[in-house]
Amino acid sequence: TKPEAAKPAGQEGTAQAPSAPKKDIKIAVVTHGQASDTFWSVVKNGVENAAKDTGATVTYNSPQTFDMVAMSRLIDAEVAKKPDGLVVSIPDANALSNSIKAAVAAGIPVISINSGSDVYKSLGVLLHVGQTEYDAGFGGGEKMAAAGVKNALCVNHEVGNASLDLRCKGFLDAITKAGGTGKVLAVNAADPTDSQSKVTAALGQGVDGIMTLGPLGSKAALAALKQGGNVGKVKLGTFDLTPDVLAGIRDGELEFAIDQQQYLQGYLPIVVLAQYKQYGVLPAGGILPTGPGFVTKENAARVIELSKQGIR
Amino acid sequence: MSEPVTEVQPPLLEVVNLARTFGKVSALEDVSMNVRAGEVMCVLGDNGAGKSTLIKTLSGVHLPERGQMFIEGKPVRLRSPRDAREKGIATVYQDLAMVPMLSIARNFFMGAEPVKGIWPFRRFDLGAADAVVRAELEKMGIHVRDSSEPVGTLSGGERQSIAIARAVYFGAKVLILDEPTSALGVKQAGIVLRYIAQARARGCGVILVTHNPHHAWLIGDRFTILNRGRSQGTFSKDQITREELIQRMAGGRELEELTHELGELVREDPRRVASRE
């Protein structure tokens, strides 16, 4: 279903798809985000496209909830399958270090994505792709503060999920730093009616800027703004892109969307591991940041088509 | 043992060589019996003899493993209790078949609710149901304070009375009663016997399970005796005396011994005499 145009505009440039795979390459991806999550769905699209481009066999796994114990067992199972490479996210180094170290000890090259930039080296991970959620959140907070927001709301659809908490924390830290105040609003990800009602209730308390952590929240928040006639008066920003969100930005209903270009977090490590397996070549190490990028009114129209294909 | 009874018309309900096992227990083995219009057939036997199993097979609750069943001479196969009810068989089960949390009126009409109104608005006629229940129970000498009380709060006898009133009210061709008088007082038991007699007079065939030989003798026309799942034969009232019947029900000589012994105990226990000063 992915047209050829879906290939990323080669930011990296190094990842050339080989004409024919010389070996049967098996790569395992284990992340903390389910494919049913909008953000991780795009990561997975990157993984799948890279698999197609490199000819590698890739499996993608994630626990059913934000459960580090289950995630570590998925890594254990993948390691037991002896893959040629392993890609993991590291939202909780404590819980995952044993499994990752075991993978490294078994001689499997490991690349971390998304979270874990602070610990990847100590675990023996070769490379980290992506940036921390905290930084992304902080960037969003700065942008909000610059737009004049004084009393902000961070709409969290899974309180206790470490990556979402970090987004909120970064966001609120930036707001506070700029002299504003803010708080977190817990909503139910699975029920837009619930989310919309809660945002409506919170709006009554003088909020002038809302940050949602994903399309699940942004759609409901936008509906709440519309219903209360607050579009434009209350600034709305969000994480992660969907065609609806982008259309909203284009039409000026949303201020901006933060985009980690997570497609690359899925695509790049597969390509790197495939090349490593085939030719033994590897980037010199370090962190490959994929964002944060901001989509605003200016560039929204360009991104919509890519978003419809699940690439941004 | 029993002589065949000559018949001019086919019996209302007849079973031939019925068998049913539960796991290793064979509850019924080759049991044959029939009931004709206007007679009371008593099924007698020890505890665990298979009487309730027989009754449940006749009511469509259990499917027989072997054997045939005929209604008015035509072979039938009951697929469910609903089926049996539609073919005119009304049953009072020993465990009464009541929904404890539900009201008396709702229990009374469970599965055969009177309705009023036309289709999309067709509804359970609770008013009529209530009136019927009150009247029927009044006839049995049971005064219900409130027919919306849950059945679970009633006394054992009250519950039994409801089950009987229900079966009699719906009873069409065959009325089956499994130990209907066991929890009833003398008066209520008398009323139930009268009901049975009335049903018989209307031309119903009645199958009655009872442990009370007095009741059996008073109302029964023929007697089928079961013992450990096997039929010991069928006797009509003129083939057997009351004493014979009681003896057969109680397993013969054992009872005599017992009565004797009991008399001894009652009369001669020294301690008891002492405590009476």
Place this chain on the structure above:
Amino acid sequence: MSEPVTEVQPPLLEVVNLARTFGKVSALEDVSMNVRAGEVMCVLGDNGAGKSTLIKTLSGVHLPERGQMFIEGKPVRLRSPRDAREKGIATVYQDLAMVPMLSIARNFFMGAEPVKGIWPFRRFDLGAADAVVRAELEKMGIHVRDSSEPVGTLSGGERQSIAIARAVYFGAKVLILDEPTSALGVKQAGIVLRYIAQARARGCGVILVTHNPHHAWLIGDRFTILNRGRSQGTFSKDQITREELIQRMAGGRELEELTHELGELVREDPRRVASRE
């Protein structure tokens, strides 16, 4: 109506002016009665008269709303059935108090399991339990194929036999039986009556609820008659004749009419005669 009975020692169990209501229904009103060592006190009455409620109050299931209770002359207040059991009161409930999905042996000893071994390894002695159950049921003329069968699959009478055997086995001072023979065959009923006589001979006080006047007369020493929650007095066996007793149990004249009517129906119905050709 009844003359006071002179007593030398306090009764085993005595209740004075007991009252209990359920919602608007007053199931018991100012009921007084007692049972002495070595006697059988029969509690008689119509359906819904309050007999089971009285029994349950005596067994600690219901707390009385008013009234006192004495055991051997000392005032007591039963807080739970466990309490009653510890004070030597064993009861057969009308609804039998069985766990249907559990085996016969486990039901028999429920709440009073025999144990063996020392503490951390103390365990339910299933072997002993099994042996006791088999023996006790054998005595009652019930042959259990397998005492690990769930109680729910047994016949009504088999279940009742187990409940009775259990109470008799554990019975210490007072044995309370609520319609113990209702689902029993003639033989088993006889055996239960013998049990009661034996318990009385051992010096137990027995409280027996029954609807069977023959049984009551055969075994009872004194009779307390309840009617709609009120006591109609207590009679000792020499104060009342058997016919009087039956009349009182059946509500007097009504029964006579009934018997007469029943006789008529049985004899004179023309249709019935016709169908017998």
Place this chain on the structure above:
Amino acid sequence: MRRILNRPELGAACGVVAVWAFFALYAGGSGFLSQAGSATYLEIASELGILAAAVSLLMIAGEFDLSVGSMIAASGMTISLLCERLGWSIWAAIAVALVLSLGVGFANGLVVVRTKLPSFIVTLGSLFILSGSTIGMTRLVTGRTQVGGLHEALHYGSAQTLFASRIGGFSVSILWWVAITVLASWVLLRTRSGNWIFGAGGAPDAARNLGVPVPKVKIALFMTTSFCACLIATFQAVKFTGSDVLRGTGKELEAILAAVLGGTLLTGGHGSVVGAAFGALLFGMVQQGIVFAGVDSDWYKVFLGAMLITAVLVNTYVRGRMVEARR
């Protein structure tokens, strides 16, 4: 009078009043009492209430349906995909979703009735299967997990009027809720099928022996439950002009909770549809009230739990007093 006091829903009604009074006192100033504030919790309650009505009937008949949550996701996604990808009219898409949901309900019921497995297991299985195939299909077709743009679908306007319009600031779903509650309550209390539902749950063997077609009753109720789940999916898809594969997760437990709050027994045989409506209202009110009261989101669940238990205790206390009063 005694009739009213005796109803199972009375306790839940008192719980509603108590919770309302509590929040009116503590959060009245911040908009809980305003028209807009009331509209928010009524909207939540209405959607949960529609589901709870069907679920309480099913529970009275002695069965559970854990698949309703994933049914919401599956139906919503069906509607969105048919409109977005194939350009169907929204009405045609809704019709297909309804038929599919009835089919799933029928399958659930048939398996439960035929195999005599506990419905907890069977519907947990269908929860997984439905939810999994919704994710799998959506990603296969679109490569994403959300599908939007429903407002561009054919005939969207008329669907919006029926499912997502607002009347005087209140969501139209409240009307649906009232209508469905009245209908379900009427069926339960005043029709022959209602009597069968009580019988099927209270004493299935006895009911069967009396001629109640217990299997048919149960299958019909599974279908009703699925149907209501699809209805809610329609509401949400139309209102939020699209669907998400996670939508509805956990709704099955909320619906069971609302039913139990309203006096329905988990073991079947006893309960009330009106009670379930009060239970849904209670739940919605507590959820929104906490936000109006400005409780910190970290402690949100503590309050939710505490309010829940308090509401149930009030409920039970009231029922107890009533029994006293009847003496």
Place this chain on the structure above:
Amino acid sequence: MRRILNRPELGAACGVVAVWAFFALYAGGSGFLSQAGSATYLEIASELGILAAAVSLLMIAGEFDLSVGSMIAASGMTISLLCERLGWSIWAAIAVALVLSLGVGFANGLVVVRTKLPSFIVTLGSLFILSGSTIGMTRLVTGRTQVGGLHEALHYGSAQTLFASRIGGFSVSILWWVAITVLASWVLLRTRSGNWIFGAGGAPDAARNLGVPVPKVKIALFMTTSFCACLIATFQAVKFTGSDVLRGTGKELEAILAAVLGGTLLTGGHGSVVGAAFGALLFGMVQQGIVFAGVDSDWYKVFLGAMLITAVLVNTYVRGRMVEARR
């Protein structure tokens, strides 16, 4: 022989064999059969199995405990916080967590027994309260939702040996699982308390009338369940040297599922601890087997659901055949 055929756990055992054979065939090549592969599913099964043993006892006694999942998070966080913030010895922290968990179990039981509310509601309330206060407290104290560094706690080494070591590649928790299953099964089948558990669930009124202290039995079982949840929290905290506020989410349903797979009735009165162990094994095997088989994660749940229903059907079919065979 007939005894064995008659046991409720037989079906689950056959389900285990069937599922194992299935994955051995389809995923044997990719490590499912390897020692490391077996170790992963046995580890999952062992933790779930410990919980399921306690939960099945509670369910046989006719009650539910939905708060076990959040109890895992709360206990784990208690241990981590006490060690990390206050520098306590890990043993002292574990002891405090155990006492706390017993307290919560006692409170659950007491409320259920006293108010006669359905345990579904009461423990749902404590789920919310526990989970909320875990999040709230942790954030209050640390500002984060994850607390690590337990390996630096006093006496960590000895705790690791007991709770997190590996014997020949297999987790030590498997030994705990076997021991707890044997103990719980012995209590259920061979002691007086076991008989009371059956009685309390099968016919509470009858059991009470016979003198079984039903409330005490239920409270004790709620405490056992909480205790086992705390034990699992300890395993996970020690093994993963820290805790997370979301840990354990949904475990309550998995445990109930394992118990039901093992033949325990949702309505109480019947069931088996050994069956629950097989249920847990079945669940763990399916969960990991799917990974070994390389099923696309989009379709993961579809397979989980299908395997689940198949396992239960095998289970029921086997039980049915056995009854036939006994004829």
